Amino acid sequence: MTSRPVSLRDIAEKLGISVKTVSGALNNNSIRMSEETRERIRTLADEMGYQPNEIARGMRAGVMPIVGLLADGLVTQPFATEILRQFDNLLRSQGLTVIVTSIHSGEHTEKSINELRRLMPQQIVYASMFHQAIDLPEAVRRQISLMLNCFDIHGEIPSLVPDEEFAGYEAATFLLDGGRKRIAYLDLPGLIAGSLRAAGFRRAMSERGETVRNDWLMPATKGALYSDRARSLVKATIEAWFSASEAPDGIICGNDRVAMEVYNSLRRVGRIIPDDVAIISFDNQVDIARRLDPPLTTMALPHREIGRFAGDIVTGRKPIPQGLARIPFRLVERSST
Template identity: 35%
Template sequence: MSSTENGAEASARETGRPSPKVPERPHPVTLREVAEAAGVSTATVSLVVNKKKDARIAEETRRRVTDAIRTLGYRPNAMAKTLVSGTSKFIGLVADGVATTPFAGQIIHGAQDEAWKHGYALLIANTEGNGELEQDAIAMMLEYKVRGILYSTWFHRQTDIPPPLREADFVLVNCFSNEQGARAVVPDEVQGGRSATELLLAHGHRRIAFINATIPAPAKDGRLAGYRQALGNAGIPFDPDLVMEAYPDQEGGYRATAGLLQRGAPAVFCYNDRMAMGLYDGLREHGLAIPGDVAVVGFDNQEVIAAHLRPPLSTVALPHYELGAAGVRVLLGIDPAPGGPAKIHCPAVERASVQVQAHA
């Protein structure tokens, strides 16, 4: 292997197949060519392509046209159809970082699956929170006559509605506005916090700490409310001393270790999985076993992390896929828009970081 050859080339060569040349691209087939092949006028082809139901065309003629379309590989011009109908088969998705942020990308996946199901394609613009880019992206979508726009944020938060968005039919996804009538779908943080706490309650724990985030967010308020609800439902009085706060990443979780040990709680619900990952490191440094000494639950079900910690982390999933899909359904009027933001269920995912305890 020569010093400049890379694996890609080596791998291509190793298949042993010849290297055919990519053929010249054929010129696009025109409506006129279809008409000539079928022996009909271009007007007739146009009527067949645009599926005009009231046009009277003999079945035999229609068949000749569709055969010619298939044989020649004719692609109808979607732009021309749009001019006739006034709206395109596009749904716009404006994202402030969804496409490029680990995990929130599932919003795209869910929105696309649901859009395709109803004959729409997704036109995505990722703005990285740049206001000017956002204006341009929405203007572009309006010029392409989108059916509507999903406006999404990579973390759950309140948002202002950018003025050009008001020109479209729109739904907020993973964010919400305080304007009445602004349709939105958001994760159900309260239910998620309740489910996370219940994972620990179900294993006999009654003294459960909560390491919340330092940063104000609907997730911070909602998960705390859910934690309190779960304790209340189990008849356990709320002890504010068991609620700590830390920066919501690995370093924050690591630094929270000492405070947790001071409180002596044998079970802890962490605001997110990254925090739990840092706490794992801290607990190990103190020679403590998970879940034997401390049972740990996270939040997010963050891919590449939660299932791969040692031990694997019990957590609650953020329903990104379902947020995208529900956004499309609300936009198209398939799901009714509730009075406030529609709240999407956050499912619990149980793994080895919690454990049955006979008498806790």
């Protein structure tokens, strides 16, 4: 038979004092007592194996040791779930539990928040599967304390986002430092990440006095938005670039999936990586980057860092950022450059 948990009343009866006094000693409230009494109560509680009732404590305080997470498509992207994993690990180490509610493209956000509120979370955080601008109703914005991998278009909610522009700058600088001068770029159309990374590429080239050719900055897919369903332009673009009198000696790819297509297309036109052309990309999807031949140099998305940083903010170990906090990528150098 399972023994019942030790209660405050059990401790009080053992010491011959009131339950109120025991509660005051164990819950650090303002009830007056001597330090000797307080220590005696705590020592006996430890000896008896007393475990505080977190639900009851939360009910009294109006909050529970819970943080709500609105996951906008996050659980559908294997590499983006690293945000959740790191966030959850850090909060668990601080005695907090993450309750995840999955939403899609901001739909049903208010309903999901109301459902989370019934659990009395200490905070509610919003996380997205990719870097995007989110337009939330005012009533919802008041409930969210932090946004991850996305930002509030109204500028009211502190947000942690990847530093896309600087990642593009670093990728181009890395190729330039390696002696590549004729650098082309296969962009991700219609995405914030794509436009910011391309801007960083342009800045690095300009600072080095190198020309950005318009016909060497091309979209990876046809249409207004990069997606797996959009028709790829990679094969045709590579064939055009490498049939001309002057070809690129370095290519920046919008992400690792684009790079995989570039590898195949370059082999079709008889070019060797990195001897003829160096390749660098973004994301560090390890199942792709490590298994390509040669393994792909890429800028790793800072999903782990965003998750850990968010955990530090929620637990009070780091200050809340003002507006947007841009988290840097990490260069993972392999054999394609």
